[in-house]
Amino acid sequence: MFTALKAFKPTSESIPPPNNALKLKLPTSNLPVHYHPLNPLDFLLRAALIYPNKLAIAHPDVNSPAFYTYSVWAQRVLNLAYALLKAGLRTGDRIAVIAPNVPMMADALQAAPAARVIATAINTRLTHQEVAYILEHSGSKLILVDSEYAHLIKGTNIPFVISNDTGKSDDPYEQFLSEGRRFGAEKGWLGLEMEADENAPAFLCYTSGTTGRVSGVLTTLRGTYLAAIANAYEGQMNRGSTYLWILPMFHAAGWTFPWANTFAFTTQITMRSVDYPLIWKHFLNSGITHYCGAPTVQIGIVNDPSARCPPQVIKAYIAGAAPTAHLIGSLEKIGITPIHVYGLTETYGPFTRSYPQDSWSSISLEERTKLMARQGHSFATASETRVVYRPQDTEGLSGELIDVPKDGKTMGEIVTRGNIVMKEYFNDQEATKKAFRGGYFGSGDLAVMYPDGSVAIMDRSKDIIISGGKNASSLAIEQELASHPHVLEVSVIAREHEKWGERPMAFVTLHPQHASKWKGRHEDFAKDLKVHARKRLPGFACPEWVEVVTELPKTSTGKILKTELRKVVAKL
Amino acid sequence: MFTALKAFKPTSESIPPPNNALKLKLPTSNLPVHYHPLNPLDFLLRAALIYPNKLAIAHPDVNSPAFYTYSVWAQRVLNLAYALLKAGLRTGDRIAVIAPNVPMMADALQAAPAARVIATAINTRLTHQEVAYILEHSGSKLILVDSEYAHLIKGTNIPFVISNDTGKSDDPYEQFLSEGRRFGAEKGWLGLEMEADENAPAFLCYTSGTTGRVSGVLTTLRGTYLAAIANAYEGQMNRGSTYLWILPMFHAAGWTFPWANTFAFTTQITMRSVDYPLIWKHFLNSGITHYCGAPTVQIGIVNDPSARCPPQVIKAYIAGAAPTAHLIGSLEKIGITPIHVYGLTETYGPFTRSYPQDSWSSISLEERTKLMARQGHSFATASETRVVYRPQDTEGLSGELIDVPKDGKTMGEIVTRGNIVMKEYFNDQEATKKAFRGGYFGSGDLAVMYPDGSVAIMDRSKDIIISGGKNASSLAIEQELASHPHVLEVSVIAREHEKWGERPMAFVTLHPQHASKWKGRHEDFAKDLKVHARKRLPGFACPEWVEVVTELPKTSTGKILKTELRKVVAKL
Incomplete structure (x- = not known):
């Protein structure tokens, strides 16, 4: 499938030792035998155990393409975890990652929970000043940065590691990994203790926001685990799936798809940028079965001159804004099955879906796509979605929430709670309190609820x-x-x-x-x-x-x- | 598909009221906004919300066939929950259910967590004396019994409700449900408070055992939830699936398939007995896609004279004993895809699977089926599977566990730990301690581990x-x-x-x-x-x-x- 695959050799430090134990050390605090703290890293370790030689990450479209099997990828993640510990990071410390969809980013999102640090993936399209603010606000102690974006951290006092995205042993990032391998002294995964608290902070995702306000959304290991399973399940991802990274991994930690993919044993293809002809090259030649994207990206895909029916079924998760019925119809015309999901950074990305109904087969495309454009119902591992108004906006935590009638007309705010809601806004108790008032997370999205309990966004409250x-x-x-x-x-x-x-x-x-x-x-x-x-x-x-x-x-x-x-x- | 479906009318008390809220009351203890206790009942409520009119339970092969949509089924479960509360049951109390695979059994396994009682489903093939022992040991305060098995509780002092399995309003079980509806006074699901502790006891499953010893395996809500998701995922069950209840639901709570099915929005078909011609009738005419069964049952299926390739793909979960390579080959010949899983009542049924490998396509059927007959690797929501020996069998909790070499030869005991391990043996601290010594649950199954980390059972230790x-x-x-x-x-x-x-x-x-x-x-x-x-x-x-x-x-x-x-x- 990839011509460069045969020629590629990972660095020698990327090759795992024989008799590699693919499990973390149990916490020193004695866990009950019937309890294991949920941790999304477990999916990678399991994939490396069951399918060690399966292609996990392919990064084909660069001068120096790289390809990693699950076995090799897990070793690289382990090396990175040790490198972070060698750099002096301790449990709960933050690291920043500034990179497009490249193997380093994929590594970092897995290695952070291994080293028990919190990764904050920073949007590469931000300005130097915005990046500086996030580095400051997150208190990041180390930066992993792709060389194309090194200018974003010019002048920083924070230690950093540059990646030239080559996968070659003279690449500074590869040298960092190799140092990690040496520092680990072949203690392997068993040299790292697993986090005993599944509600411990996992990732710190800064919302770019349409309002100008930048907030640090802190997620948990448990939430990431449960959201990832739901995302994999909704698209029926499995070992036969190939996922194309169009959605940036820095966007809400890639909507937990880094772990949905390892849960489902897929192959992931990474691309440095959203390049429509390249996307179509992969759709048509690389067996892509799944990808995610906001409507604007999906519009670019369907309108690209290369667009034509791919030989395999492709499922597109659409979220980030409400897709038009027109877009849903356009995707289906070229053989792409849209899965319309809805969520926010505060909900780990998607937490609801417009669930298809049997009755849709007997209505017009226009009618059906309008139903499909609704935000729908909660995922299995999410809790309830409500549409409410607040009779007295007290700003207090006890503010009552009153459900709007299920009439498809009365507007209220979408609120939710449960395992797919962030832990808090990092270092911002006030904002957290406000977002959580009434015991639910308030999305700020105005919606109606239909008699069937599905919700449809009408607008952001300010729009x-x-x-x-x-x-x-x-x-x-x-x-x-x-x-x-x-x-x-x-x-x-x-x-x-x-x-x-x-x-x-x-x-x-x-x-x-x-x-x-x-x-x-x-x-x-x-x-x-x-x-x-x-x-x-x-x-x-x-x-x-x-x-x-x-x-x-x-x-x-x-x-x-x-x-x-x-x-x-x-x-x- | 079912000729009797059109004529069937559920009792009027089975019809949910308009504007039915399909959610439990939040616990009075304030839960964090980002935390929702895992509860397998949530899957049914969600199915009733998203697919209210989908056929959930079909019970076609009796004098009085019954058919329930998700909406109606959920109402019946709610009625049963209220009926249990009306009968005086309190949180943590036990109820016994003695029935084959009939709607009452399906109801009870969903209603128990709704009423926060613990259901113990008793094997209908036990003797009166054995049933009496279980009723006594479990401290059951109420019995739901199918009329065919009423003799098993003759002379009991415990209150009981008989079902004639008719679904008609003069059936004592239906009257019990209707009383529940009245007792609930239309407070609905919001009249029932959800369990705040996801590690609370959920089901009590007595092992019939091959050793003569009967133990009460106590499971948790969290474990049931996570095991059910794994079971649904391994067979890629989804809304298009139809599940045939061949495995008795009283067997380890149906290996958590009662909740795997609601998670996946399937249709479930119940049958009162394992009747091979009837099984084939459903395979060939009812669109069955999934079923579970021990090897002895699978042998009966492949050797039945009606056996021929069904029009749709059927996936068979095989567990309960190691299938022979011969059996796996026979299933595949008639178009049934075997999913070989392994587990015990203490592990909620299956927790490992023989995961298919690409390399299997290039080896002989005989070689491949031998590999498939291995017990394999842990499910995604299970924790590690180890094969160990205990250098000094101290009977103490600190007994060291030493992994056998991964040579495919050296035998040791399969042990596991984590979310798909029972909470305890009910009222038997000594047995629990013994089973959990070394911090892992000891299965008693002797196995080897291969270099690829897969395990294969060689024998029960005593065999x-x-x-x-x-x-x-x-x-x-x-x-x-x-x-x-x-x-x-x-x-x-x-x-x-x-x-x-x-x-x-x-x-x-x-x-x-x-x-x-x-x-x-x-x-x-x-x-x-x-x-x-x-x-x-x-x-x-x-x-x-x-x-x-x-x-x-x-x-x-x-x-x-x-x-x-x-x-x-x-x-x-």
């Missing part, structure tokens, strides 16, 4: 448009505008209006195949889109203004930045 | 044959003898021998298709089998004696009773 005293959901408007065949992406925000208070304004990018048609005629397009809207939306929800733009402002993780659009509107 | 000072595994001998095409079942035990101390003696039943050939010529068959053995086994392991019998003595769960064969041998 609602109050038009003539009525609540217009910017998301619902976007869903309808996106069904216009010439629209590539659309974002709708509130704009002040003398008579109605607020009215929707739409920012639109045109589909490349149709853009030429409207060249110099954007006002005509605006009229066309308004006609399209009036057929589908109540008057108060129809866009009063339509602006065609070449690009929409986005966060580093691909979410559309309405804050930026609001700035534009404020100047109008 | 080993010491022949000329060498250890002969009765299981390994049985495996080879079973490859003789005329052998249906075989059991090998030690018999005293003047010169060698012990020598193997084989008890054999002949395959019905070949029995006539050897009629009156059992000595000739014995010679033929010995020749077959000498080609495959070292001299000390060849059977010195072969006895053809019409039937082998078995426990009520289908395990061959070597204790009975030993009594026969002792008289020779």
Whole structure:
């Protein structure tokens, strides 16, 4: 499958010793015989035991491709764990990782729980200043950085290790691993004690946020374990699966897919960037069966010129924003099965899914994709999803939560609790208290609940448009505008209006195949889109203004930045 | 699929009210927002929420067939929970259930954790005296009994409810459920508080045992939850699956498949008895995709005259004793994919599996089925499987465990620990201590470990044959003898021998298709089998004696009773 695979030789320190025990030392505190603390690292150790020679990580699209079997990968993770201990890190200390989807990132997310340190994977698209803030806030004591992003930590006082992403023994990262191997003195996995507390902090994920506020979401070992199993199960991932890393691993620890993959014994393919022709090369030639991505990425995939039906079934986990019915239909047309899930960094990524129903086979594609675009119901290992309002927003912990009627109309906030909710905002008791008031985590997403108990997001609370005293959901408007065949992406925000208070304004990018048609005629397009809207939306929800733009402002993780659009509107 | 389905009407008390909240009340003790106690009942509530109208339980092969959707089934479980509370049961009390695979049994295993009582499902094949012992030992305060088995509790002082297995409103069991509904006064699921401690006792499973000793294995909510997920995952059970209840639910709580099925949203078909023509009727007409069974049952299935390739893929979980390579081959020939798992009542049923390897595609069926017959490696939610010996059998808790070399030869005992190990032997601290000495649960099964870390059972410790000072595994001998095409079942035990101390003696039943050939010529068959053995086994392991019998003595769960064969041998 990969031509470079045969030629690749891992460093000699990556080769495990014979009679390698693939288990951590039991805690010195005596655990009951019937109790084992849940730890997502166990999945990797088990994969290395049962399928040692199976390809675990393939990193083919670089000058120096690298390929690791489960056996070799586990040894590299072990080497990294020892290297972290050698560097002086202690239980609960933080390390930062700044890298795209490369083997070092995959290693670090497994090695951190092995060394009992907390990994914080930092978004490579942030500025030097933003990175400095996160390094400071997390108190990171060591940085693993990919050479392409070394400029982001220029001037730092924190020790760092650079990776040239070569996998070769002269690479500084490889030297760091080799030092770890030597420091471990072949004590192996049994030289590392497992964490006795499954609720111990596991990963620290900074939300890039659409609001500008950066928070450090602290997860637990237990939550990561249970979320990973649910993610693997929802897509029916198994030993025959090949997962393509399109979603950045730095995004909410890759939605726990680093551990969903080891749980399911898959092969993971890593790519340094979101490159659509390359994605299609893998879809068509590398047997990809699963990937994750936000709608903006999925739009890029379906609209790429290489797009055509792959020979195998591909399941796409879609989350990060609500996909339009149009997008879901487009994916299915080229043979990609969408699994629409919903979540936030605070919920380890996905925790709900729009569960397919038998009745969907007898309704139109349009109707079905609208149902599929709902956020649906909780995962098996998540707890309940509720839609509530707070009669008195007391800011206190005892604030009552009242469920909205299951009418598909009344809006409230999505809240949840349980094993797939973060432990806390790191070093921010106030923000944690506020997020957890009423005993549930408040998502900030406004939704309705249907009679079948499924939920559908209408908007972020701040994105609602109050038009003539009525609540217009910017998301619902976007869903309808996106069904216009010439629209590539659309974002709708509130704009002040003398008579109605607020009215929707739409920012639109045109589909490349149709853009030429409207060249110099954007006002005509605006009229066309308004006609399209009036057929589908109540008057108060129809866009009063339509602006065609070449690009929409986005966060580093691909979410559309309405804050930026609001700035534009404020100047109008 | 089921002709009686359309005509069936559940009792009016089985119909849930509108706006039914499918969740338990949160514990009054404040749980952290990020923590939800694992509880296998949650899977049923979730199924009833997401797939209310999906067929959950079909019980078609009785005079009065019954069919319950997830929505209705959940209501019946709720009614039963309230009925138990009305009967005066309190948290931690025990109830007994004596029934074959019928809806009442399925209800009880879900309702017990809802009412926070401990269900003990009693083997229907036990004697009145044995049942009396279990009722006494468990301290059961209420009995749910199927009318066919009412004689087993004749004369009891314990209150009981009889089911005529009709699902009709004049059935005493249905009346009990209806009383529960009234007692609940429509407080619904929110009227029941969830158990805050996931390590609380869940089920009490009495082992029938091959040694005559009866022990009460106490499991936990957490263990049941995690074992059920693993079982569902190993067979890739999902919403499209239909599970046939061949394995009795009273056997180790159905190996946690009652919850594996609700986790995976399957349809379950219940049958009152193991009836091979009926099993084949369902295999061929009811879309069965999964079932569990001990090797003796699987032998009955493959040898039934109705056996032919079903139109869909059927996955068979095999456990309870080691299957012969011959059996695995026979299943595959008729299109049944065997999933060979291993466990004990003390491990919630299965906790290891023989994991398929890519290399198996290039070896002979015989070689492959031998590998598949190994017990393999631990499930994802189980902890490590070790093979150990105890240098000084101190009976103390600190007894050291030393791993045998991974040579595929040196025998030791299989031990394990972790989330898929029972909490304790109920009311038997001494037995618990003994079983847990060294910090691991000792299975009593003698095995070897191969270089790949997989384990293969050689024998129960008491079944080993010491022949000329060498250890002969009765299981390994049985495996080879079973490859003789005329052998249906075989059991090998030690018999005293003047010169060698012990020598193997084989008890054999002949395959019905070949029995006539050897009629009156059992000595000739014995010679033929010995020749077959000498080609495959070292001299000390060849059977010195072969006895053809019409039937082998078995426990009520289908395990061959070597204790009975030993009594026969002792008289020779």
